[in-house]
Amino acid sequence: MVFGHQSHYTGRMFTPPSAGQRLHLNFNENNLGISxxxxxxxxxxxxxxxxxxxxxxxxxxxxxxxxxxxxxxxxxxxxxxxxxxxxxxxxxxxxxxxxxxxxxxxxxxxxxxxxxxxxxxxxxxxxxxxxxxxxxxxxxxxxxxxxxxxxxxxxxxxxxxxxxxxxxxxxxxxxxxxxxxxxxxxxxxxxxxxxxxxxxxxxxxxxxxxxxxxxxxxxxxxxxxxxxxxxxxxxxxxxxxxxxxxxxxxxxxxxxxxxxxxxxxxDTEFQRRSLEQTLQARDIVVQTLDRLGLRYVGPNGNFVFHELPASVGGNRSYRHRMSELHIVVGRDFPAYEGWNRLSLGTPDEMRHMTAQMMEVLGQVE
Known part of the structure; x- marks a missing residue:
């Protein structure tokens, strides 16, 4: 996990999510902010x-x-x-x-x-x-x-x-x-x-x-x-x-x-950095999914659609367990209850999130 790390672009310090400040990774938003x-x-x-x-x-x-x-x-x-x-x-x-x-x-x-x-x-x-x-x-x-x-x-x-x-x-x-x-x-x-x-x-x-x-x-x-x-x-x-x-x-x-x-x-410089950090965050998620041996598709957006292990009990159960850690992920897609859509935050946010993902899915090495 990363604590107290400052983004080189936004200038904001990353702090772990809490009940009062949840980490929202469910609406495919841009957590970097604006130009x-x-x-x-x-x-x-x-x-x-x-x-x-x-x-x-x-x-x-x-x-x-x-x-x-x-x-x-x-x-x-x-x-x-x-x-x-x-x-x-x-x-x-x-x-x-x-x-x-x-x-x-x-x-x-x-x-x-x-x-x-x-x-x-x-x-x-x-x-x-x-x-x-x-x-x-x-x-x-x-x-x-x-x-x-x-x-x-x-x-x-x-x-x-x-x-x-x-x-x-x-x-x-x-x-x-x-x-x-x-x-x-x-x-x-x-x-x-x-x-x-x-x-x-x-x-x-x-x-x-x-x-x-x-x-x-x-x-x-x-x-x-x-x-x-x-x-x-x-x-x-x-x-x-x-x-x-x-x-x-x-x-x-x-x-x-x-x-x-x-x-x-x-502001082409902001667009470049926004894309750069989104792709970096995406790589962090993909690498974690590879470690877990979970399938994913694409990805070609600022989100990753990935498989969940049967042991987690489906998407709703997984979302509930992540919510207890103050992280909001995905939503219902009825035909794909065994999958979750994870929106991408900043690289620091995704390092924290994927560490929690490893623990929730019971696959920490």
Whole structure:
């Protein structure tokens, strides 16, 4: 265990968790905090909150357009990527309804629940396709579900997938996208910065190429650490972006979120260190799992989905035992009761956590 060690970036001393200060490793947040430039922007915005954020909204849109190599007309902001997912599913389904077409949403299961909640809110049928044995999304099964439906299919694909951290082959996915112009692909790349799988290609490249049936959603909640400010966005054709914008509340991101996101986007040094420390924390977890002889998949996010030994009594029992040590890990994934999704904290936090994991799992050498 590490006690009283100071992070070289955040300046915070690590202290073991307690009943009053639990270690939260369950929501895939960024425990490093935020960019110093974003902090400065937040501190300076207090004198501006009496003004509407029209200019900062336009400035963030322009900065994102430049960052991704698209036009500003192709970028639509949202209050986190979750709102973007809700908006896109509603807009595409409404367009199909106006054209007299039924709509279904097709997705791998388990996955991030925004696709499910967005579909349920609009009473759209969902075709959930179980993951393959290696816990990757079953692209053939997803495609068959679309081809079996006479109407508008919306494929929601979180890539890398949450909770598993697996990716699909981008070459195989792109071939499907190009061959199925009638199918709409909503690709959620919340964890794109953490991918190390060489089969993966960022789908914003497909938007730049002009593929008309693709929309990509991104977020500032993970690498940038701005989860509490709720800043997300979508990239699509200008035509689709115009459609989506009609379903988004006017200026969905408030002034602090706009200014912090723009500052963080410009802070490439913070992004580098954030990624560096996340990958270091991930390595600490993977090495511990290897010592324990437990399976894991991916990982390509700021979390690791890993097997639990039968002796621990399943995910709920494991979470309870870790909670007694003031560490909050994972949540329920009914089809995978023998697995846990562990979010990554700082390297120091993960050294402490994995030492506790070794003891709880009864495998200390």
């Amino acid at each position: 110093p430039l974003a902090r400065e922007a937040l501190e300076g915005c207090l004198t501006q909150v009496n003004r509407y954020p029209d200019a900062p909204h336009a400035e963030l849109v322009a900065a994102l357009a430049e960052h991704h190599g698209v036009s500003a007309a192709q970028v639509v902001l949202g209050a986190g990527s979750s709102q973007s997912i809700h908006v896109i599913i509603e807009a595409v389904s409404r367009r199909a309804q106006d054209a007299g077409q039924p709509t279904q949403v097709v997705m791998p299961l388990p996955t991030f629940d925004a696709g499910l909640t967005a579909s349920a809110a609009r009473r759209l049928p969902v075709r959930g396709i179980p993951l393959l044995d290696n816990l990757e999304a079953d692209l053939k099964g997803l495609r068959a579900a679309c081809e079996d439906f006479a109407g508008q299919s919306i494929v929601y694909l979180c890539n890398p997938n949450n909770p598993t951290g697996t990716v699909v082959s981008s070459a195989e996915l792109k071939a499907w996208v190009q061959s199925a112009p009638q199918t709409f692909f909503l690709i959620d790349e919340a964890y794109v910065e953490f991918v190390t799988d060489t089969r993966f290609e960022e789908a914003d490249a497909w938007v730049r190429e002009g593929l008309p049936n693709v929309c990509v959603v991104r977020t500032f909640s993970k690498l940038h650490g701005l989860a509490g400010l709720r800043v997300g966005y979508s990239l699509s054709t200008a035509e689709d972006a115009g459609l989506f914008a009609g379903f988004v509340p006017e200026m969905p991101v408030n002034l602090p979120g706009l200014l912090a996101a723009r500052a963080s986007l410009a």
